[in-house]
Amino acid sequence: GESVGLHLPTLSVQEGDNSIINCAYSNSASDYFIWYKQESGKGPQFIIDIRSNMDKRQGQRVTVLLNKTVKHLSLQIAATQPGDSAVYFCAETVSGSARQLTFGSGTQLTVLP
Amino acid sequence: EAGVAQSPRYKIIEKRQSVAFWCNPISGHATLYWYQQILGQGPKLLIQFQNNGVVDDSQLPKDRFSAERLKGVDSTLKIQPAKLEDSAVYLCATRGANTGELFFGEGSRLTVL
Numbered sequence: 001g002e003s004v005g006l007h008l009p010t011l012s013v014q015e016g017d018n019s020i021i022n023c024a025y026s027n028s029a030s031d032y033f034i035w036y037k038q039e040s041g042k043g044p045q046f047i048i049d050i051r052s053n054m055d056k057r058q059g060q061r062v063t064v065l066l067n068k069t070v071k072h073l074s075l076q077i078a079a080t081q082p083g084d085s086a087v088y089f090c091a092e093t094v095s096g097s098a099r100q101l102t103f104g105s106g107t108q109l110t111v112l113p
Numbered sequence: 114e115a116g117v118a119q120s121p122r123y124k125i126i127e128k129r130q131s132v133a134f135w136c137n138p139i140s141g142h143a144t145l146y147w148y149q150q151i152l153g154q155g156p157k158l159l160i161q162f163q164n165n166g167v168v169d170d171s172q173l174p175k176d177r178f179s180a181e182r183l184k185g186v187d188s189t190l191k192i193q194p195a196k197l198e199d200s201a202v203y204l205c206a207t208r209g210a211n212t213g214e215l216f217f218g219e220g221s222r223l224t225v226l
Contacts, residue, residue: 032213043117043204043217044156089155100146100169101215103155 019077023090030092117218131193136205148204
């Protein structure tokens, strides 16, 4: 079974607003986490990653937060744009596991005009 | 840099028929993965190669699925005979030696009737 899941299957936000996508993981041994974006008909695309020795990591318009105490991960997208509409997956892995990722079921983000 | 190439993009077959998918990785990427993504779910690992050797095929239904990467570059995934539940997108991903990032192809969508 899957060890990574998401709280909400769909999320709709107004263009320009900030988006927050949440993810819960169950494997306490996981120490590397990645967020992927998947547009319709395409493969997943890397957005940002974080290691377990960090609580926060920022990229361009995106921030990932990691709370190891409650095994929770979130992706924040600032000033959401129509091009951000996609399914977002979190994935986890354990170092030394040959980088085998376990993916959650995804959240569909829809950006409203 | 060319991405991960997959073909065919779409395939429709009847149950009990066979099908093969092809993947050409990013040049120099030694690690190659095949994932199965059922509609509405996250990708699930089928098999992992390191060069031409299998690292992990524990989740590959070996009674009907097979995969090879004979020369450590291109890979093929075969299903024979196909079942209805094999309808999914089959994603190939590759990773270079010095990065944790997986690069995905656009996938091959299989419909089994």
